[in-house]
Amino acid sequence: MITAERKPIEDLINSVSSYRRILLLGCNECVTVCSAGGRKEVALLSSALQMHFMKEGHPFEIKEITLERQCDPEYVEELVPYIDQADAVLSMACGCGVQEVARRFKEKMVLPAVNTKFMGASERQGVWAERCAGCGDCVLGSTGGVCPIARCSKQLLNGPCGGSGKGKCEVDSDIDCAWQLIWDRLKALGMTEKYEENIPAKDWRTGRGAGPRKIVREDLAS
Amino acid sequence: MEEFQPVIVAFCCHYCAYTAADMAGSKRLHYPANVKIIRVPCTGKVSALHMMEALRKGADGVYVAGCLEGDCHFRTGNTRATKRVAYVKKLLDEIGIGGERVEMYAMSAGMGEVFARTASEFTEKIRRLGPNPARVGRDNPGCATAACS
Amino acid sequence: MKTESTLEKILVSGQLAVTSECGPPRGALPEKVKEKAEMLRGCVDAVNVTDNQTAMVRMSSLSACILIKQMGLNPLLQMVTRDRNRLAMQSEILGAYSHGIDNMLCLSGDHPRFGDHPAAAAVHDIDSVQAVDMVRQMRDEGLFQGGQKIDGPPKMFIGAAANPFADPFELRVARLAKKVKAGVDFIQTQCIYNVDKFEKWMEGVRDRGLDEKVYILAGITPMKSAGMAKYMKNKVPGMDVPDEVVKRIAGVAKENQAEEGMKMCLETIERLRNVKGVAGFHIMAIEWEHKVREIVERAGLLPRPVF
Known part of the structure; x- marks a missing residue:
């Protein structure tokens, strides 16, 4: 699978702080398996960002959507009804997913929430290593x-x-x-x-x- | 000013801490009413998101109380919970809420006193820390936390 | 003879060859190269010029080789696959040969992690075995690696390294065999402190008749102090320093440790010169270049043959 790791929270806070409505996107494929950007990680990041901006008194809305595959146009199309309600997209998919969303929605800022790392395998629970x-x-x-x-x-x-x-x-x-x-x-x-x-x-x-x-x-x- | 009454959420394992709470009750041991107990089948069931959402929705502190080391009914649920609590602590530090608002405790079913003491001590600690800054910010939108607390 | 190299001539003549090395300076001062190289005049057959060794930026091996060549000494161009792709390597080889540099050593190089530019990308377009094959093809077939004809092929005497002490030991002779198959002419080994293990490796080399196909120069580095011995033992990857060696040098008074290290290195040379298949010595006196003459002299390897 393609492995990824969430960017430091501080970087993510900085990258979204100028927006008010964020569409936080997960992907149900590789990043779900390597626990970087699936539904669970989307929910957790959403919770963390909301809490941070609540503390700052900064109005901040997050819509969470996890697509079946963010690197496939058919699934990205599902975002059409939501995209206009967001000031920017924060994607927890690998670089392929981020780019596919950016390609489809040319006038929407799409920010990466993870660092895509390598093609690897799971060595044991919670440990992934490069293989290819x-x-x-x-x-x-x-x-x-x-x-x-x-x-x-x-x-x-x-x-x-x-x-x-x-x-x-x-x-x-x-x-x-x-x-x-x-x-x-x-x-x-x-x-x-x-x-x-x-x-x-x-x-x-x-x-x-x-x-x-x-x-x-x-x-x-x- | 009235004393701050923190909201504490305690995720308690059915096999130990929850029973210990029962025991504290039947022994008439006093512990603060601030602690809202949520019974879980095992602390291994408590995810990072449970702790985070409890805080986001208004809790001032969260703790997870599981079995003593090596005594988990499901073998490793408590050690997993310990790691998740550590993860959430780090995350809370990073978002400026403060990792000290979550804690992991271990006790056996017979430790009614330990349960009561833990509940009191944790409540006191959170009382000293003050309200969850996320809640403060939410209730006072548009002003920085430090100035409002 | 495959080349015009003096080093080759000496090795072919059956006399023990002696090489040493000169690490180029971390700056653009030619005098520093000349000072170091001057110490080696008359006591070695070729001067290895290291290529950004330990992944630290230094004056390029080629330019230091040219400076040394201009002094009338015989430089040996070290080249690591870490810093250059096959285009850059071949153009550098052409350049070197055009300056009369006709010995080279093909290495993979220390990983950038250990150097002063840990953020650098390592190239490793080809590896050291493939580099040997490339240089051989340039020389013997007059073809670039890409297959095109070379107008005036460089006639390099081709060397490579071998570390008999790295793991897995059982692979170490086989890896040498791969370099021989690729066309290597001579080998300079890692510093030898565990002589027993080296002899065991040489036995494997002879069993396969590899000593008939490649000249093996045994790597020698004198210990300056007990501190250096401990450092080499514990900190340098791929180095095998037995406890007895550390004990022996640590067993003498501090002011006598350098002389003890010198004695140990001479004993090693004495023992190895009688090992069948050892064709000479590569003396790496790290920041102790002025001692090379003394080592060569006391080992009875002077004067050096003239061709």
Whole structure:
């Protein structure tokens, strides 16, 4: 999923303080799963902002709506009846959702309430970790199912570097050395000979290298 | 000036604090009438939003009273509640309401005295802190909190 | 011979090679480069010039190499993949070779987290193994990494690093094999304090016949003091300093610790020169460059061969 984290409250207060009526938008997809911007987080942020502005004696109204998906035009369309009643939108969706709302409602200020972080997986309750860098040309088949691009601090395709110690990365002892994980997996798979196949320099055009990307499925595209 | 009577909301676990409140009652122990008890099946059921909304809707202080460490009927409900209270404290500090308006307490079903004492102490603490600034602001729109309190 | 490099000539001749390093200054003062390099004249075969080491901004390796070359010494260009993409690396290699610099070392580089610009983006367009492959292709096939022909290919003698002490140990020979496969000519190792472990690694290197394919220069760093030994042991990632080493240097009076460190480093050289597959020494006397001559001399490695 795409993971995100709520921006500091102070930043959010500053970003909405010049408005009186806010449409606070959640999204029922990734940000719900990573507890950053689903219905619950919308309600909590709404409560916090209202209390803050009550304390300031600043009239402040919040309308809370959580869309099924904020990155899909069909769902964003559901905002039409509400958009005019708001001075600005504060979106708790990932950057994709914020942009979709901004694209649809060109004359409405749309502010991000979360920092979109990475594509990751849940390690345990309340902990998410980066897993995929979206390079557009998956190498997991040759690296034992562990991505060196997303998970090695130096994105080494032929690691590990000399800073790997006791399974951890030199950058931070909280980070697992991706190449230790790769090696362990290759051993478990009985594929250690795979390690010595040099992975050639990557063609980054499939990633961000060739500018913003698009997927077109001719069979589906309208 | 009349003494400020804070509104306190106490989320009490059915298996411990709520029973302790009962016991305090049957023992005729005195505790302030300011404390409005809400019985919950487990403090693990109390979300951050419950605490926040209680404050937003006019409470001056909120506390959660659950089982002693390791004694949760549902194993970890009380430790989860403890973490949520810590989270709400931080959030309240950030929005300028003050984290000291929420608290987590632990007690067993037999601790009627502890229940009564906790209720009194927390009420006193909130009385000293004064009214919830959000409520003050709401009732006096357009003026800064400090000047009005 | 693959190149005109003096270092290659010495290694091919079978004599023990000696290299050392010169860290460029944190400023635009050429004298600082010259002072450091001058101390190494006549006692080493090539002078490694570090590339923003520890991710701190310094004078560029290439420009310091040029200054050293102009002094009549033999510089070795270090290049990290952290700071440049493949375009910048190749253009720099062309530039270096046009100035007669014909040795280089391909590294991934310390992470920016450790340096003075922790907010910088690390490039890592390619890694050190791919960098070796790129330089080899430029030299042997006369082609840029992108496949186009080079008009006047740079003939670099290609080095890389190896750290026998990092984890997982069982991978360390295999990682060297990958660099050999990519076309590396020589290796400079991490500083060796755990000689037993290094010998074990060399055994693995020989078992695979890698010592026949690559020249291995053993990394040597003299300890100045017990404080330095402790620091290296506890604070420097990828460093293996056994307790005995710290104990030994801490066991002598403070004023004698430098000499004890010197003795220890000479003993290490003495032991390693007899290890099959060790082709020379890379002496990294960190901020102690003036001691390199003494080390080389006392180790009986003077005079240096002339080609």
